[in-house]
Amino acid sequence: MSSSISKVLSLTAGVAMSLGAVTVAQAQSAPLSAQESDPRVMGWMQGFPPPEDKIITQPDSVYFSFPKLRWSVCHLREFLPTEEISRGLGAPVPLSYPSPSEFADLRSKIDALTFTPLGAEAPMTWEESLYANYTDGIIVLHKGKVVYERYFGCMDEGAKHAAMSMTKSVTGLLAEILVVEGALDDTKLVRDIIPEVADGAFGSATVRQVMDMVTGVRYSENYADPNADIWIYSAAASPLPKPEGYTGSNGYWEYLAQVQPEGNHGDAFHYKTINSDMLGWIISRTAGKSVTDLASDRLWSRMGAEQDAYQTVDGKGVPFAGGGISLGLRDAARLGLLMLNKGEINGERLFPAEVAENIAKGGDQSKFSGYASIPNGSYTSQWWVFHNDHGAFAARGVHGQTIYVDPTAEMVLVRFASFPTAANADIDPTSLPAYQAVAEYLMAGH
Amino acid sequence: MSSSISKVLSLTAGVAMSLGAVTVAQAQSAPLSAQESDPRVMGWMQGFPPPEDKIITQPDSVYFSFPKLRWSVCHLREFLPTEEISRGLGAPVPLSYPSPSEFADLRSKIDALTFTPLGAEAPMTWEESLYANYTDGIIVLHKGKVVYERYFGCMDEGAKHAAMSMTKSVTGLLAEILVVEGALDDTKLVRDIIPEVADGAFGSATVRQVMDMVTGVRYSENYADPNADIWIYSAAASPLPKPEGYTGSNGYWEYLAQVQPEGNHGDAFHYKTINSDMLGWIISRTAGKSVTDLASDRLWSRMGAEQDAYQTVDGKGVPFAGGGISLGLRDAARLGLLMLNKGEINGERLFPAEVAENIAKGGDQSKFSGYASIPNGSYTSQWWVFHNDHGAFAARGVHGQTIYVDPTAEMVLVRFASFPTAANADIDPTSLPAYQAVAEYLMAGH
Structure with missing residues (x-):
C-alpha cells in the first residue's frame, strides 16, 4: 500500500x-x-x-x-461532513402510546420475558439481552402503538444514531418505490442508465441484480489485507482532500466505474456494499435528486418525523448510500411502520403497497447462504428477509442495528446498539430469539 | 510558514x-x-x-x-464536521403573517421603496439593493408580523445559511444571559474561571472585556502575511488530523491559552474573533454545557424554531463560537424577535428583559472607531450597537449577514447574503440606509 x-x-x-x-x-x-x-x-x-x-x-x-x-x-x-435528510418544516406527528400506567406495566412484563439464545441452553431475560447486546436504544410497536421504549449509553429520544448498513435498506426502499412506480426499470442493464460504468463490472448487471446484491463484482473486505478493496474504496470515499501523489479514484462513483468482474451476475448473493452505492447512483440519475433529497421528499418530510436525519458524504458531496445515515430511534420506527403498513402512516399513503409487499416476499433463497443465524433467508431490495413463520424482514447494520418488521405479530422493533464487534453473527443469538419472544407475547394479547 | x-x-x-x-x-x-x-x-x-x-x-x-x-x-x-443546535422534538410555532393579498401588496410597496446609498448621489430601490448585496434570503417583521420575505440563490425556507460572525452574537447573548442571571460574574478575571489561560494574555482580562472585545491580545488578521495569526489559528482549529510534524496548538482552546498580550486590556475595541472563542470557553466551563447545547436549551428548543441549526467544530469537538453557526432565515428572525421583545416570544419568557436591554444600551462608544459606516457605534456582548435615532443594534457577519433590530420601528430584519468580498464596509452603503428606509416606511403605518 x-x-x-x-x-x-x-x-x-x-x-x-x-x-x-x-x-x-x-x-x-x-x-x-x-x-x-x-x-x-x-x-x-x-x-x-x-x-x-x-x-x-x-x-x-x-x-x-x-x-x-x-x-x-x-x-x-x-x-465527518454530512448532508441533511430534512423532515421539512411542519409539526411532527407523535407516535401513539398507551396510558403511562399501562406503558409501565408493559415495560416490566417485557423486561421479564425469557428466551433461549441461539446455541445456548440457559434462558436469558429480555432485559438481560439489552445489556448483552450493548443496546443504545430500543423501541417496540404493536398494532401501531409504542409498547416499549428505552434508551441507554449515548442515546436519548433526541439523539441520532448511526444506522450503519440499515442505510442500504433506505436506499433499497427508494429504489423499490421508483421501480413500482415505473420510473426505474429493474430489468435494465446498469450501463443503459449509467454509461460511465459501461467498461466496469457493474455495466452488464441488471438494476435488480444490484438491488438484490447478486452481482459478480470484485470487492474484498478482508480487513487484514492492506491491499483489500475495502481500503481502496475507503481512500476514494474519504471526504478529505486527497494527499499529494494519490492516484486512485476520487469519490464513490469514480471507484464504482472501474470495479472489475468476479464470477457471474445472478449466480449468488454476495453482501458487498458497493452494490448499495451503485444503487444510490442509479437512483440519483433516475430521480434527478440526491438520495438525501429523495429520502426527504418521499419519506422523512411525509412520515411525521420528529428529527432530520443526516448522511455522510464523500469529497464530492455524494452521500454514502451504503452506510452513511444517522437518525432518531422513533423515526426509524416510523420507517418500520411504513413497511408494516405497506406504505401508509398517519392516514397518508407514501408509496404503493406493492413496494412493501415485494420486499416482504423476499428474494431468491437458493442464492442465499453463509448466514448461520438466518437459515433459509434471502436479501432483496437491500432488506433481509427471514422467511420464518412470522414472515419477518429487517434492515440490519453492523454493531447491532436493526429495524425488524413482524407482519404476523403486527410488530415493529428498532434497536440501535454499539456491540464491540461488527458482525451481526455475534449479536443475533441474543437478538433474534428475543424478538420472536416479544412478538409471541404481544400476539398472546399481553 | x-x-x-x-x-x-x-x-x-x-x-x-x-x-x-x-x-x-x-x-x-x-x-x-x-x-x-x-x-x-x-x-x-x-x-x-x-x-x-x-x-x-x-x-x-x-x-x-x-x-x-x-x-x-x-x-x-x-x-466540515458539525454539532447540532437542536430545536427539540416538539412542534414549531409558525411566525405570524398578514393575509396573502396584504402580504403581496406589502412586498410590491417595499420593493419600490427608494433610498440613497451611503456616499452615493443616485437613489436605489429596495429591490435593487437586494441584488446589489447578493442577498440569499431576507425577512422583515413589523410588530411581530412578517411583512416581507424573499429567497434567492442557494436559499429557500428550508435552507440553513452560514451566520458567519453573527455566531458571535449568539455566543454573546448566552454570556449576557448567564451574567444577568448571576451564573457568570463579568467582573471576574478570565484566569479565575479558566486557569489554563493564566499564563496567556487572556488570563488578566475581565470577562466583560472579552465580551466587549476590548482586550489587549495579539492576533493579526492580515491575510497577505503568511505568518499572520489568523493562519496559525486556522491550522489549530482545523477539524482534520494534524499533519506529521505539526507542532502548533491543537484546537481553539489550546491556541487561546498561549495568546500573547498586545496593548492593554480595556483601552480600545479591537474586533478579534479569538475573544468570541474565549467567551465560548468561559460559557461552557460556567454552564457545564457546550455552546451548542446551551443555545439549544436556552434558545432554539424554546423559541418555536422550525429547524435545528448547526455549528462547525474543531478536531476536539469544540464548536466555533466565533463563526460556526448555520441556521434558517426564520429562526434567525426568531432570535431578532427575542431581542426586540426583550426575552419574550410566543408568550413565553426565555431570559430576563435586562439581557436585551443591556445589549441595546451598547458599550463604550469612546473605545470604538474604525468603522466608517457605523459612526458613534459601539460593540457589547458581541452585538453591534448603532446609537442612532432608532436605537438599532445588530448581529453582523462577513459577506453581508445581519440580524438588525430597530426598537423604535418595532422592526426585525434578517438578511443572509454571499457578497463577493468579506468586509461589511463594502455592503453597508447599500444596506444600512435601506434598513432605515423600510423602518420609516413601516412606522408611517404602511
Missing part, C-alpha cells in the same frame, strides 16, 4: 466504518460489559475540555473502535 | 472562512452580478455527478471563494 493511500486511510474512512473494519484492533480479551463501557461511565467528552485521555478524535481507527464507538455512534457528524 | 502548517491550511480553515480570508484570491475585475453568480445559473453541483468543473470541493480556498461561496454558504456541513 502506497504511503499516500495509507495517509488518507489514516484520516477517515466512512466505508470501513460501516463495515466494522476498525474493530479488528480491539482487545482480544473479554471486552468491557455494556454497563462498564457506557460512554457516561467511561467519561468520554465530558468537561470543557475533557481530560486529554477522554477526548475522542479522528481518525476513525480511534473514534470508531470499541469502547469509544459507544460514544461515536451518536456523534458521527462531529467527525 | 512551515510546510506542515501550509498543508493543514490547504485543507480547511473554519476561522479564516468566517473572516473572509479566502476571498483575497478573487478576481480583481468586476465580479459577476448577483444574477450572473446565482448558484443555479452557475450550475454548481447539479447532476449526478455534476460536470467536473461544476463540483465544489475542499479546500476552503476553493469552496469559499466567490462565486462558489454563493453555493457553499448554504452547504457548510457538507464540507
Whole structure:
C-alpha cells in the first residue's frame, strides 16, 4: 500500500466504518460489559475540555473502535461532513402510546420475558439481552402503538444514531418505490442508465441484480489485507482532500466505474456494499435528486418525523448510500411502520403497497447462504428477509442495528446498539430469539 | 510558514472562512452580478455527478471563494464536521403573517421603496439593493408580523445559511444571559474561571472585556502575511488530523491559552474573533454545557424554531463560537424577535428583559472607531450597537449577514447574503440606509 493511500486511510474512512473494519484492533480479551463501557461511565467528552485521555478524535481507527464507538455512534457528524435528510418544516406527528400506567406495566412484563439464545441452553431475560447486546436504544410497536421504549449509553429520544448498513435498506426502499412506480426499470442493464460504468463490472448487471446484491463484482473486505478493496474504496470515499501523489479514484462513483468482474451476475448473493452505492447512483440519475433529497421528499418530510436525519458524504458531496445515515430511534420506527403498513402512516399513503409487499416476499433463497443465524433467508431490495413463520424482514447494520418488521405479530422493533464487534453473527443469538419472544407475547394479547 | 502548517491550511480553515480570508484570491475585475453568480445559473453541483468543473470541493480556498461561496454558504456541513443546535422534538410555532393579498401588496410597496446609498448621489430601490448585496434570503417583521420575505440563490425556507460572525452574537447573548442571571460574574478575571489561560494574555482580562472585545491580545488578521495569526489559528482549529510534524496548538482552546498580550486590556475595541472563542470557553466551563447545547436549551428548543441549526467544530469537538453557526432565515428572525421583545416570544419568557436591554444600551462608544459606516457605534456582548435615532443594534457577519433590530420601528430584519468580498464596509452603503428606509416606511403605518 502506497504511503499516500495509507495517509488518507489514516484520516477517515466512512466505508470501513460501516463495515466494522476498525474493530479488528480491539482487545482480544473479554471486552468491557455494556454497563462498564457506557460512554457516561467511561467519561468520554465530558468537561470543557475533557481530560486529554477522554477526548475522542479522528481518525476513525480511534473514534470508531470499541469502547469509544459507544460514544461515536451518536456523534458521527462531529467527525465527518454530512448532508441533511430534512423532515421539512411542519409539526411532527407523535407516535401513539398507551396510558403511562399501562406503558409501565408493559415495560416490566417485557423486561421479564425469557428466551433461549441461539446455541445456548440457559434462558436469558429480555432485559438481560439489552445489556448483552450493548443496546443504545430500543423501541417496540404493536398494532401501531409504542409498547416499549428505552434508551441507554449515548442515546436519548433526541439523539441520532448511526444506522450503519440499515442505510442500504433506505436506499433499497427508494429504489423499490421508483421501480413500482415505473420510473426505474429493474430489468435494465446498469450501463443503459449509467454509461460511465459501461467498461466496469457493474455495466452488464441488471438494476435488480444490484438491488438484490447478486452481482459478480470484485470487492474484498478482508480487513487484514492492506491491499483489500475495502481500503481502496475507503481512500476514494474519504471526504478529505486527497494527499499529494494519490492516484486512485476520487469519490464513490469514480471507484464504482472501474470495479472489475468476479464470477457471474445472478449466480449468488454476495453482501458487498458497493452494490448499495451503485444503487444510490442509479437512483440519483433516475430521480434527478440526491438520495438525501429523495429520502426527504418521499419519506422523512411525509412520515411525521420528529428529527432530520443526516448522511455522510464523500469529497464530492455524494452521500454514502451504503452506510452513511444517522437518525432518531422513533423515526426509524416510523420507517418500520411504513413497511408494516405497506406504505401508509398517519392516514397518508407514501408509496404503493406493492413496494412493501415485494420486499416482504423476499428474494431468491437458493442464492442465499453463509448466514448461520438466518437459515433459509434471502436479501432483496437491500432488506433481509427471514422467511420464518412470522414472515419477518429487517434492515440490519453492523454493531447491532436493526429495524425488524413482524407482519404476523403486527410488530415493529428498532434497536440501535454499539456491540464491540461488527458482525451481526455475534449479536443475533441474543437478538433474534428475543424478538420472536416479544412478538409471541404481544400476539398472546399481553 | 512551515510546510506542515501550509498543508493543514490547504485543507480547511473554519476561522479564516468566517473572516473572509479566502476571498483575497478573487478576481480583481468586476465580479459577476448577483444574477450572473446565482448558484443555479452557475450550475454548481447539479447532476449526478455534476460536470467536473461544476463540483465544489475542499479546500476552503476553493469552496469559499466567490462565486462558489454563493453555493457553499448554504452547504457548510457538507464540507466540515458539525454539532447540532437542536430545536427539540416538539412542534414549531409558525411566525405570524398578514393575509396573502396584504402580504403581496406589502412586498410590491417595499420593493419600490427608494433610498440613497451611503456616499452615493443616485437613489436605489429596495429591490435593487437586494441584488446589489447578493442577498440569499431576507425577512422583515413589523410588530411581530412578517411583512416581507424573499429567497434567492442557494436559499429557500428550508435552507440553513452560514451566520458567519453573527455566531458571535449568539455566543454573546448566552454570556449576557448567564451574567444577568448571576451564573457568570463579568467582573471576574478570565484566569479565575479558566486557569489554563493564566499564563496567556487572556488570563488578566475581565470577562466583560472579552465580551466587549476590548482586550489587549495579539492576533493579526492580515491575510497577505503568511505568518499572520489568523493562519496559525486556522491550522489549530482545523477539524482534520494534524499533519506529521505539526507542532502548533491543537484546537481553539489550546491556541487561546498561549495568546500573547498586545496593548492593554480595556483601552480600545479591537474586533478579534479569538475573544468570541474565549467567551465560548468561559460559557461552557460556567454552564457545564457546550455552546451548542446551551443555545439549544436556552434558545432554539424554546423559541418555536422550525429547524435545528448547526455549528462547525474543531478536531476536539469544540464548536466555533466565533463563526460556526448555520441556521434558517426564520429562526434567525426568531432570535431578532427575542431581542426586540426583550426575552419574550410566543408568550413565553426565555431570559430576563435586562439581557436585551443591556445589549441595546451598547458599550463604550469612546473605545470604538474604525468603522466608517457605523459612526458613534459601539460593540457589547458581541452585538453591534448603532446609537442612532432608532436605537438599532445588530448581529453582523462577513459577506453581508445581519440580524438588525430597530426598537423604535418595532422592526426585525434578517438578511443572509454571499457578497463577493468579506468586509461589511463594502455592503453597508447599500444596506444600512435601506434598513432605515423600510423602518420609516413601516412606522408611517404602511
